[in-house]
Amino acid sequence: MRNRTRKGWRKYVNTINISAVVIALLTALPIYWLFASSFKPTGELGALPPSILPQNPTLDHYREAFGQYSFSTYMLNSVLIASVTTAVVLALALFSGYALARMPVRGKAPLLVGLLVISVFPTIAVLTPLYLLERSLGMLNSYHGLILPYIAFNLPFAVWIMRNYLKDLPFELEESARMDGASSTRTVLSIILPAARPGLFTAGIFTFTASFTEFLMAMTFNSEDNFRTVPVGIALFGSEFDIPYGTIFAASVIAILPIAILVLVFRKSVVSGMTAGAVKG
Known part of the structure; x- marks a missing residue:
């Protein structure tokens, strides 16, 4: 009986492992194809049957992205806007999440529901x-014209993540600080902040990614080329009669790099934050 149970369990685990490998390959295939296509000459991009590897690798598309188009400006704009948005959101989410998780707040339940809805x-x-509001305030074609709405849209989810993470921290951490005469602000900065880093990294990755890849507001609010972000800049590559697919592929590869680097550098903290609190109710 034990052998049957053991065999059944192994079969189940093997099925899960095989499924995970298949899903990983299907997920990685478009990314690989994007990367490989960015090094193919223009004539090779439309070849049939398509080649898995570039037959004549070239960097021309990368040169065009930075030379013919203002891609470096778009990258700087996106990184600046996403970084400032993330910093402000994390600072506000830390204190807001602390209040909702550790303090008696009136109407906490409807407030949390409201955060999810928003x-x-x-x-x-x-x-x-x-x-219309930004036009009346003269905020169009500016950095703060995107940063402020990005903060407003990303803050609720970041607060929800931090609240769910902080509520599971032991209350003894604060009690010992209060016994030493620390204020609430001092307690958050000295005691809660170091313990909440996995949750902050999780909220930070989500906020930075959402701000970096947002398209609708960036397209609508900033029409001047000097203030355009990466998604809008790539969408406007080319003209009515020519779509430079190779340049678009190269620019997309470069645009992926900041997010990929963040995830790789902080992957352990992000996984810890998600499993410890970010997915809990």
């Missing part, structure tokens, strides 16, 4: 009012 609210539903 975090899934479609951007396009408020795009026109936001545009």
